[in-house]
Amino acid sequence: MQHFWDQPLSWGTAGIFAAAAIGVLAFVIFFVTYAIYFERKFIGWMQYRQGPNRTGPLGLLQSVADVAKLLFKEDTIPKKADRGLFILAPVLAFVPSFAVLAFIPYSLNLQFADLNVGFLYYIALSGITTIAIVVAGWASNNKYSLLGGMRSAAQMISYEVPLVMSVVGVVMMSGSLNLRDIVIAQEGYFWHWNFLPQILGFGIFLIAAVSELNRTPFDLPEAESELVAGYHVEYSGFRFAFFMLTEYIYVYAIASLTTILFLGGWNPPIPQLDFIPGVLWFFLKFAVIVFCLFWIRATFPRLRVDQLMGLAWKVLLPLAILNIFLTALGIELIG
Amino acid sequence: MLNFNIDFTGEFVAFFVLAVCAIVGAVMAINFTKVVHTALSIAFTFIALAGLYVLLEAEFIAFVQVLLYVGAITILMIFGIMMTKHDGEGLEPPRPLLETLAAIGCLCLFGILFYGIRNANFPAEAAPFKEDNTREIGMQLFTQYAIPFELVSVLLTVAFIGAIALAKREEDPQ
Numbered sequence: 001m002q003h004f005w006d007q008p009l010s011w012g013t014a015g016i017f018a019a020a021a022i023g024v025l026a027f028v029i030f031f032v033t034y035a036i037y038f039e040r041k042f043i044g045w046m047q048y049r050q051g052p053n054r055t056g057p058l059g060l061l062q063s064v065a066d067v068a069k070l071l072f073k074e075d076t077i078p079k080k081a082d083r084g085l086f087i088l089a090p091v092l093a094f095v096p097s098f099a100v101l102a103f104i105p106y107s108l109n110l111q112f113a114d115l116n117v118g119f120l121y122y123i124a125l126s127g128i129t130t131i132a133i134v135v136a137g138w139a140s141n142n143k144y145s146l147l148g149g150m151r152s153a154a155q156m157i158s159y160e161v162p163l164v165m166s167v168v169g170v171v172m173m174s175g176s177l178n179l180r181d182i183v184i185a186q187e188g189y190f191w192h193w194n195f196l197p198q199i200l201g202f203g204i205f206l207i208a209a210v211s212e213l214n215r216t217p218f219d220l221p222e223a224e225s226e227l228v229a230g231y232h233v234e235y236s237g238f239r240f241a242f243f244m245l246t247e248y249i250y251v252y253a254i255a256s257l258t259t260i261l262f263l264g265g266w267n268p269p270i271p272q273l274d275f276i277p278g279v280l281w282f283f284l285k286f287a288v289i290v291f292c293l294f295w296i297r298a299t300f301p302r303l304r305v306d307q308l309m310g311l312a313w314k315v316l317l318p319l320a321i322l323n324i325f326l327t328a329l330g331i332e333l334i335g
Numbered sequence: 336m337l338n339f340n341i342d343f344t345g346e347f348v349a350f351f352v353l354a355v356c357a358i359v360g361a362v363m364a365i366n367f368t369k370v371v372h373t374a375l376s377i378a379f380t381f382i383a384l385a386g387l388y389v390l391l392e393a394e395f396i397a398f399v400q401v402l403l404y405v406g407a408i409t410i411l412m413i414f415g416i417m418m419t420k421h422d423g424e425g426l427e428p429p430r431p432l433l434e435t436l437a438a439i440g441c442l443c444l445f446g447i448l449f450y451g452i453r454n455a456n457f458p459a460e461a462a463p464f465k466e467d468n469t470r471e472i473g474m475q476l477f478t479q480y481a482i483p484f485e486l487v488s489v490l491l492t493v494a495f496i497g498a499i500a501l502a503k504r505e506e507d508p509q
Contacts, residue, residue, distance in 0.1 A: 085371070116469050120398040124385075127406020131378060134413055138371060146417070153410050160406070177469055 093132035118179035148230030165320035183265030
């Protein structure tokens with residue numbers, strides 16, 4: 001995609017930009033539809049239930065039906081809400097989540113933007129979604145949604161810090177913030193992937209990532225038992241769908257990021273298997289991470305609000321700093 | 336002076352859009368009466384400026400700008416705004432004389448800046464451009480500028496401890 005940037009902007013190149021964006025959007029919406037289906041199915045099986053099984057063969061059309069229902073639902077805006085911000089917030093949440101996808105390298109040649117600072121790009125844009133969530137909570141003019149928005153902002157800002165710090169070790173080992181270079185630095189057998197030498201960083205990254213995604217056990221911003229539904233209590237219809245879409249697109253982004261940073265991206269586990277295309281390896285690892293996220297959600301209870309902040313600042317952050325020192329020592333001693 | 340010589344590359348269109356966004360955000364920040372709206376439009380300006388940094392191939396600065404200014408500072412501002420009461424918000428009485436004078440002043444400033452920028456020539460040879468400028472920033476920070484960097488860190492630590500001390504004192508129940 002890079003070479004189009006320097007050419008004069010004709011209708012042709014603009015069309016290519018637009019077509020690529022729409023292609024990614026279609027793929028992501030497909031992913032989200034079936035991620036929701038499989039999430040419900042897996043959690044159903046884990047809880048000794050069937051999960052959705054009525055709409056279409058094996059219930060495969062359940063999510064499609066749900067989306068259609070949301071589309072036709074009445075779009076309500078509370079009378080005392082801040083109308084402009086109430087309408088703006090879902091859009092503001094969705095746009096950065098989609099823009100984040102531009103930097104992901106799926107294989108050596110399939111990437112939309114080859115950024116020097118790939119990881120920072122993700123962190124920076126996900127911060128904008130945090131604003132959108134706070135604004136959604138505030139604009140609804142409802143105390144539950146305001147509490148949800150506040151919790152969400154506090155949580156996302158706190159967990160961003162260990163998330164960034166845990167990746168510093170990976171960056172030190174590969175000597176670059178560029179995601180392509182990070183993957184290329186992990187070539188070889190699967191014990192060259194970063195998750196073994198960086199096992200501490202990997203653990204911190206996973207915990208902080210689940211928390212950034214606001215998923216169980218860290219789903220306090222939408223804790224049903226305390227806050228009804230958190231920041232999106234007042235939202236219905238398609239605006240609510242936008243928040244759901246944003247959440248699942250971040251699942252997609254985090255799963256891709258974990259694959260790239262710690263699981264060797266498109267590299268096969270042993271080099272003899274490289275006749276299988278890299279994209280397939282990428283999506284295999286990606287699927288494992290997504291499954292683990294569902295698994296965590298089905299298994300763990302929710303944390304209490306006071307434990308949540310303590311975990312980020314008193315446990316994860318010192319461990320992440322320790323990991324940086326250990327990595328530096330390792331690089332000095334082993335090379 | 337008015338000879339602009341522009342070719343319409345993708346880069347130029349991106350620059351134009353981002354510049355307009357930055358200006359619109361700044362103007363809206365002045366015009367809104369609700370403080371939350373103001374904070375959001377400032378965030379919008381920050382994002383547009385980050386886009387301009389990307390166009391200048393300073394990606395690191397761009398994303399750190401979004402990370403800190405949009406992700407942290409704007410959220411802190413919104414937090415602060417939400418925690419306080421805003422009953423006195425409303426339209427101020429118009430002051431026509433002041434506004435006219437301000438408009439004339441702005442036009443003069445624009446004229447001076449425009450004249451200055453169009454007439455300036457930059458004789459200094461541009462430094463050779465490094466491909467991996469993020470790495471270059473790191474190198475410079477930890478070799479040539481190590482001492483200023485450490486001093487800034489100490490300053491930040493002092494401010495940090497000071498903030499904690501102030502917050503602790505207010506907590507005391509006497």
